[in-house]
Amino acid sequence: MNGAVNHEKKALVIGCGIAGPAVALFLKRAGFEPFIYEADKKSDEYEGLFFNLASNGLRVLQELGIDGPVMEEGIAMRAMHMLNGKGRVLGVIGDESGPVRGYTVKRGFLHKVLRDEALRQGIPIVYDKRLKEIENNSVYAVTAHFEDGTSETGKLLIGCDGIHSKVRSIVLPDAPKPSYTGLLSYGGFSPKKSGTGKSELQTMIFGRRAFFGYVESDKETFWFGNMNLSGSPTRKELQQIPQSEWRSRIEQLHEQDVEPVPQLVQSTPGAFGVYPIYDIPKQPVWHQGSVVLIGDAVHATSPSAGQGASLALEDAMVLAKCLRDNPHSPQAFASFQQLRKERVERIVQYSRRIGQRKHATNPVQVFFRDLMLPLFLKSAKKQSHTWLYDYRIDWEKSTRGM
Numbered sequence: 001m002n003g004a005v006n007h008e009k010k011a012l013v014i015g016c017g018i019a020g021p022a023v024a025l026f027l028k029r030a031g032f033e034p035f036i037y038e039a040d041k042k043s044d045e046y047e048g049l050f051f052n053l054a055s056n057g058l059r060v061l062q063e064l065g066i067d068g069p070v071m072e073e074g075i076a077m078r079a080m081h082m083l084n085g086k087g088r089v090l091g092v093i094g095d096e097s098g099p100v101r102g103y104t105v106k107r108g109f110l111h112k113v114l115r116d117e118a119l120r121q122g123i124p125i126v127y128d129k130r131l132k133e134i135e136n137n138s139v140y141a142v143t144a145h146f147e148d149g150t151s152e153t154g155k156l157l158i159g160c161d162g163i164h165s166k167v168r169s170i171v172l173p174d175a176p177k178p179s180y181t182g183l184l185s186y187g188g189f190s191p192k193k194s195g196t197g198k199s200e201l202q203t204m205i206f207g208r209r210a211f212f213g214y215v216e217s218d219k220e221t222f223w224f225g226n227m228n229l230s231g232s233p234t235r236k237e238l239q240q241i242p243q244s245e246w247r248s249r250i251e252q253l254h255e256q257d258v259e260p261v262p263q264l265v266q267s268t269p270g271a272f273g274v275y276p277i278y279d280i281p282k283q284p285v286w287h288q289g290s291v292v293l294i295g296d297a298v299h300a301t302s303p304s305a306g307q308g309a310s311l312a313l314e315d316a317m318v319l320a321k322c323l324r325d326n327p328h329s330p331q332a333f334a335s336f337q338q339l340r341k342e343r344v345e346r347i348v349q350y351s352r353r354i355g356q357r358k359h360a361t362n363p364v365q366v367f368f369r370d371l372m373l374p375l376f377l378k379s380a381k382k383q384s385h386t387w388l389y390d391y392r393i394d395w396e397k398s399t400r401g402m
């Protein structure tokens with residue numbers, strides 16, 4: 001593997017989720033030789049449920065020339081109806097005839113588009129490489145040691161290994177740990193009875209006992225729910241609970257909700273995805289020596305604002321620009337952190353605030369929420385969200401002196 005590699009330019013990318021292939025593509029454009037190392041044994045097109053790719057994230061894909069398949073396969077987001085548990089409309093966000101704010105897309109699909117593009121551009125993706133240790137040799141070299149006993153050395157290492165990042169725990173052992181939001185996310189894909197086409201309207205319901213959202217593609221209804229769950233469960237622990245138990249628990253949670261909620265849950269074939277929601281509200285340091293963190297590894301956000309994947313894509317582009325403009329990695333990493341920190345922290349907080357409204361389940365809380373939410377939505381409608389969706393990164397523009 002190390003044959004004709006220029007070690008001065010070799011970038012070790014740890015993790016092939018969303019951020020990993022994206023940063024590898026931009027680094028290649030900036031003149032580096034990226035190698036991606038992924039812990040999973042092979043690529044899996046069906047891993048994960050779905051998420052929103054907002055217009056700010058879509059712009060990054062456009063820069064890479066791979067936005068087309070996502071727009072074709074995804075479901076355009078224009079408007080969102082918010083209902084209470086009895087089906088009464090509490091408010092509408094966006095406009096059904098207004099601009100597209102992004103696309104709802106299966107995570108597996110976006111993942112495949114990014115991976116395929118990396119492979120097409122000759123970027124190696126090496127599977128079954130779980131990072132175990134890092135030797136941050138100097139500011140000019142770093143070595144990654146993997147659980148299979150192999151090692152790789154490069155000029156820099158980028159931690160794209162998600163919310164429970166091993167890279168973060170090695171290089172920044174005192175960094176704040178991910179914080180549990182008290183919510184569990186679950187969901188699935190329910191087949192549609194008749195081909196009514198895609199719907200550009202998302203429906204969100206503050207159900208009687210849990211939150212529920214759905215949107216329709218040509219063939220399926222994508223749905224998710226959020227329920228309160230105490231403790232700090234890990235994804236692994238939750239996956240050990242038998243699917244039959246999850247199914248009966250989730251069916252019961254939603255059996256008294258308005259149609260089509262119970263029917264969507266019941267008609268879902270196969271396994272439900274189940275994920276505890278954590279976020280990382282503040283991370284004071286994002287880099288150490290020749291190592292830097294991006295995406296969920298440094299600023300995981302809860303999914304309520306629909307920005308996790310978009311932020312990871314933005315990071316990828318900004319980091320590569322900084323490294324292009326400043327050959328001294330620590331300085332490039334410092335400008336990357338400076339350019340990104342305020343924006344991502346604001347979004348993580350914003351998403352948490354939205355998620356907090358999903359907690360209400362007792363009748364008094366529900367009464368006040370249903371009373372206040374229409375007012376909140378009215379005022380939110382008046383507020384400009386351009387800071388969120390209109391963020392643009394110009395590849396040509398230098399980051400020096402910014």
Ligand SMILES: Cc1cc2nc3c(=O)[nH]c(=O)nc-3n(C[C@H](O)[C@H](O)[C@H](O)COP(=O)(O)OP(=O)(O)OC[C@H]3O[C@@H](n4cnc5c(N)ncnc54)[C@H](O)[C@@H]3O)c2cc1C
Nearest residue numbers: 015017018019039048049050051131161162295296308309
């Ligand atoms: C399997 C999976 C399913 C998901 N499903 C959803 C979903 O349905 N909805 C949603 O909103 N978000 C989902 N997410 C999270 C979402 O992808 C991220 O929030 C966001 O896109 C940011 O991406 P990321 O690349 O920073 O992190 P991630 O997408 O989490 O990618 C991290 C990658 O690093 C790899 N990795 C972890 N540890 C190591 C290690 N020690 N060595 C090497 N590689 C390592 C992981 O296997 C993974 O491929 C999912 C994440 C994963 C991993």
